[in-house]
Amino acid sequence: MKKGLQKLLVSTVAVLTLGFITPSHAIWENLLEHNTNHKTQLSKQSTTRHNYIDTVFEDSVTDIEAFSDNVLLNAxxxxxxxxxxxxxxxxxxxxNNIIFPxxxxxxxxxxxxxxQQDIKNLAITEKPSGDYSEKMFHIYNTTTRKDVIRFHVRTENRPFDGYYYNFHYHIYKDQFASHYNLGEIYWSKNTPPKWLS
Structure with a gap:
């Protein structure tokens, strides 16, 4: 459990800061010290209390906020x-300032x-498309294999104006027919590089 938590924290800090800040070792020492104290206290309590704590923890993992935080990091x-x-x-x-919010x-x-029962079956795709394709990521149901929401970015060439990146999404309620605009970012008048390059 310690290593899993440590890896999660390191990856979270790395993603949030885009790798510019690495967590110091003092964090891990305090975390390990806190975990040791916490485990000692838990072992002194009765097994029924311990089972109750496990149940509450399992329920909180499937909570919508915990899931959305995880999805946002992956997104x-x-x-x-x-x-x-x-x-x-x-x-x-x-x-970061305009599109991601x-x-x-x-x-x-x-x-x-x-x-709420379907939240635990949702996941995010892990392979954005390259070249000039639009797909950034989709959130889908792992049981049905059907998408719930699709996030795309389209490269648009506007004559005399230049190239723009148009960010938008599609939802399952209208069979992904409508574009829901998230915003645009101007690139330049020069042809942009391909995605994933």
Whole structure:
């Protein structure tokens, strides 16, 4: 459990700070010391109390907020994988400040309409499309293999104006027919590189 928690924390810090800040070893020492004290206290309690704590923990893992936090971390990671090293650094400020908050809002709105029992069956795709394809990531039901929401970015060439990245999403309620606009980021008048480059 310690190693899993440690890996989760390291990856969370790395994703949130885009690798610019690495967690110090003092964090792990305090965390391990806290875990040791916490385990000692738990072992002194009765087994029925211990079983109750396990049940509460399992219920909280499937909670919508815990799931959405996990999805948001993965969503940002998948977006930056799609952007690659050529596009990502040039659009990251606008993406983080303008587009990603709208992605968060769309994910929260969608999850509010999903049955609580189905939340535990949702996952995020891990392979954004390259070349000039639109797919950033989809959230789908692992049981039915059907998408719930799809997030895309389209490269648009506007004559005399240049290239724009149009961020949008589609939802299952209208069979993914409508575009729900999240915003645009201007690239330049030059042809942008392919995704994943």
């Amino acid at each position: 940002k990671e998948q977006a930056y994988i799609k952007f690659g090293s050529k596009i990502g650094p040039k659009i990251e400020d606008e993406f 709208k992605i968060e809002e769309a994910i929260h709105m969608t999850l509010e309409n999903v049955d």
